[in-house]
Amino acid sequence: MSKQTLQKLPLETSGFFREVLEGLTTAVLWVNHEQKITFMNVAAGEIFQTSPSRVMGMHWEKMMPDLIESLDQAKEKKVTIHEYVIEQKDLFKVRVSCTISPYDLGTEKGWLFELFNTERHHRIVEEDERWHQYEAGNLLVRTLAHEVKNPLAGILGATQLLQRRYKPEDKANDFLEIISKEVQRLKNLVDRMLGPKQSSEKELHNVHELIRYVLQIVEGEKPNNVYVKLDYDPSIPEVMIDFEAMVQAILNLIKNAIQAMEQFGGMLTIKTRVEHKFTLGTQTYPLVALISITDEGEGIPPEVFDSIFYPMVSSKKEGSGLGLPVAQNVLRQHDGLIVAESEPGKTTFNVYLPLKQKER
Incomplete structure (x- = not known):
């Protein structure tokens, strides 16, 4: 016209x-x-x-x-x-x-x-860039972890052999026990750096049941000044997931949110929605489940925000820097993604899960 x-x-x-x-x-x-x-x-x-x-x-x-x-x-x-x-x-x-x-x-x-x-275009470009950065960092850490794991196994085995030569009351055995415990601690750290193993045991589960289970786990350690608000979309169909792996991913995110509000308290808001024709990576899905976890903490410092999904990067003094990379790894195994948004007083982690009725 x-x-x-x-x-x-x-x-x-x-x-x-x-x-x-x-x-x-x-x-x-x-x-x-x-x-x-x-x-x-x-x-x-x-x-x-x-x-x-x-x-x-x-x-x-x-x-x-x-x-x-x-x-x-x-x-x-x-x-x-x-x-x-x-x-x-x-x-x-x-x-x-x-x-x-x-x-x-x-x-x-x-x-x-x-x-x-232009929001969708910006999001796709940012997700693609951050995922490539995450993959590069993750590959490096996994390579180093594999290289460290073999010598640790050798040290642990040699320590156990030496412990057999000494009686429990011998002074030398005390030092060997320390070595054994520290090697085991490092071995566990390496296992966490490698992340959860790929699992083919995926079944249909309700995302709200998943959230309820995780909230039960953290109930005992949640401070009294932190309150939980649930904003659910009851129409979300069941999603094909490895339940145990997804529990670990959501648990890491919710724990981070609670820890961010420990000092001053606040509201932990968990919202679920369905997104239509949503692009994750290079693929567009008809339906995607969205789980948003929002806290009212101080926010993520700008200088580390772009690196939070790198292993060993943390904005907390006592943080290991492994919780977010492990959670992201779990989501990638489900063809999903975690996207973070942060400003002082509000930090949101959006978890996107394709709604697939069966595995390809």
Whole structure:
């Protein structure tokens, strides 16, 4: 439909063209010469989380503050603003690119706003980059762990042979016992660095049952000043998982959240949702289960945020730096992913799990 054709149309667009606009996945708004919104399609309503009837006649700046200094800049030509952030009602933020074009409907002058959601593109690029970084670091640590494991086994075996030569009351046996315990401790550390082994024992489980089980485990160590809020989507179907491995992954995330709030307390919020046509890595899944774990702690320091899924990296003084890499490894074994978001007072770990009814 050309601009000339549009100019011949009355302000109230025909049913056919309205249906076309409503069917677009691109968010479209039309603003009249008084800079008031007179049309908004369904895609725009989804981005702003509102209905067209609520915004009709509203000044566009109430919807998009600080988008552009003045619409006069777009009087003669198109203007595109990249990386504009829209804060939705549920406090989620969406990044968009907005193109403003001078556009007349009938005899009335105005502007056409087109908003393209770039959040998904940014997320895919960031996930891909972080996963490659994580894989590189993980490969290095696994290689070193394998190299260390063999000498440790030799030291432990030789120590046990020496212990047989001494009586329990001998002084030398005390030192051998220390060596044995320390070698065993290092062996356990190496096993944790290698992460859980790939398991083929996957069955259908309810994600809410998984969360309930983990919350039972941490109940005894949860401080009194930490409260739990559950926000579940009961429509989530069962997901194919290795239950024990996923317990370890979710347990690591929830423990981290609780530890982040030990000093000042706060709310631990666990939310579940279903995402449609969601891309993980290079594959798009029809349905993906989302488990969001949010704490009100101090947040992750910016200097370590990009490295938190590397082994041996921790923002805690006594942290081993293995909890998050192990959890990420478990999710990758399930074709899923963990994505972190953090700012002072709010840190969220989003766990994405493809909803598969059976293993390939």
